[in-house]
Amino acid sequence: MSTDVVLPDLDSRLAEVTAVTEAHLARTDRDAVFPVEALAALRRTGLLGLLVPTAHGGLGGTARDLVAATSTLGRADLSVAMVFAMHCQQAAALVRYADRRLAASLLPRVAGGEVYLASVTTEAGKGGHLGTADARLTGSGGLLEIDRFAPVVTGGAHADGFLVTMRAAGDATAHEVSLVYADREQLSVEASGDWQPMGMRASHSVPLRLTGRVPAHHIVGTPGRFHEIAADVFGPLAHLGWSAAWLGTAAGALSRVLRMLRSPAGRERFDVGSELLLTRLSRSRQRLDTVHALLQQALATVEAGADLSRPARQLLLNSLKITASEQCPAAVDDLVEAVGLRHGYLKDSPTRLELAVRDLRSAGLNYHNDRLHLADGRLTLRDQGVTFA
Template sequence: MTAVPDLTARLSEVSEVTEAHLARVDRDAAFPVEALDALRRTGLLGLLVPADEGGLGGSPRDLVAAAQVLGRTDMSVSMIFAMHCQQTAALTRYADDRLRKDLLPRVAAGEVYLASVTTETGTGGHLLSADAKLDRDDDVLTLDRFAPIVTGGAHADGFLVTMGAPGDTTAHEVSLVYADRAQLTIEGSGDWQPMGMRASHSVPLHLTGSVPGHHVIGGHGRFHDIALQVFGPLAHLGWSAAWLGTAAGALSRVLRLLRSPAGRGRFDLSSELLLSRLARARRRLDAVHALLHRALADVESGGDLSRPPRQLLLNSLKVTASEECLAAVDDLVEAVGLRHGYLKDSPTRLELALRDLRSASLNYHNDRLNLADGRLALRDLGVTFA
């Protein structure tokens, strides 16, 4: 049971707003401003902010539940929300007391939507290295940072930015810094015309500006710890929940179509081929659901998440969810055929789900995680499990 008051009602309000604007934001590749306003209004931007700092006091379990619900309507909105919560959790656990007291009540009040700036031209999406360096003069930190992908960055009120630590000697001494929008000069470049995830509006941004020294999160060069203990785990939980919600929503719409009077007239519900494809799609989603909740339980148990068995479990969740949710929707396309599986105007919205879910394996690329898992497997000689 969640301790968050009226979580279902809050999510229902956001989902209704999202549904009303879904076709337009996908068609125009427009950021879902109305859905963000609903997230602000309902207090959901403060889901993971502690109650004593004005937030809802939610947990990773609440994040997983919320991302699944939002994903059933629009994967872009769910991913935007999940990534914001990931940033909030990093601040809650690692931020300086002065920054916490200033920033977290504003997040809880819906005043600050957080964007993540971790991609870089030279390093791609590799979290644990940075080419751009922080410049430090007394207690002032100066940023000059270009990022090729910043989800929702054009609409963000604050940014968590990875930078090379001042005076670092390697690209792996990475600091995480918070910057308010008002502290930055922000220049956008390029357009956003992707296949799917069109409403995420993940445009390139160039950020320059200065922030106080206490805006470094967790200490200089310490982002590695934040990534292993918060960023990575909550990303894999939140993303996988969003993908599962998207695929589950697609299956639900297909089943409603099949059971409707029009569907019964069009489809042979005793067809062995149809039934087998439905069974396979459902089985894929049940497997992802089981793995998601196994990984969630491991994160909730506390302790060091950097141990190989725990890293392997979390990485396995991301890879499996990204592949199986897409495969499940592809099964559904085959099951219902061209009219309701491939055309944009079908009430099943399989075409949208397929386009959106195709991005999942690319979002911190599965190839990168498979390489990491191979190295981790070599360290776990006993083949132990989390």
């Protein structure tokens, strides 16, 4: 299940980050704390600038590099992989849509590892739905007022900058949403509540209230037309990045199980010729190959620069997210059944299946699959010929 890598030195950069991640994994999961050491490694290696063009000092990476990097990080820790993928999603939005002045001042800082970006899209009562916003932009004299509460902000307490969805200024409707960038130093950032989830504990997605002022040119894209950014960048890169992270986590779990089974101790404990064991391993691998194939098809569609608003292409991207969020946890559950209580359920097993189960349980809830199925039902009605991307 290898993924082609365009950047020749990407593997060495990722090796440094994964080594740091592994060294602190037990503590960050146990204590539900943000992986500050892994973030420092992402800064140090330049990976925060993966999708920033070389003209701004970045690595000039592509969506394929994002998928490869996120999948690799997912093998070590799903929380770190998701933090990285969501940062890259924000960076890509800035690359494509930021005002020239904002891009010139901000993108070199992202490339240099100075700015870790957090996404602020959730609101009480609407969850992570991207199409509407309640909190409205106000202001005058070239400055915009931000007063925003978000119940879930992944890594927000540690972010250096924020991309925030707000209702456009004036008499805009809830569907006229603007995306605004704010440096941490331009805001008062107040964290509230605790973060004690079942899994994804190191993502530290605490509620935040953001208040402050930013210049008017910090609106990213056309005011009130965030839906264009969502369709072009946020949605596609979210589904590619999340699915790559989930696939990496499940693939890492399978790899650790296989190494354990093939070790001298594993050969003594397990009958590797057992038909039941072999069948469960086969099912787990089949699920991951299915997700990998769908991920590669969706990635190729995005790489081709196709019009992603067409129903068949939206259905493909949504299908990737839904399928990955269902099949990756199922693949790990197959492994739990295959190796049993000692190595499938207990925390101290080197297979880390217990952690993978907890982390991957969040996949279907991360922009809930029910919401995507409703959207897909409407898209399906528009595609009477049942075409494929």
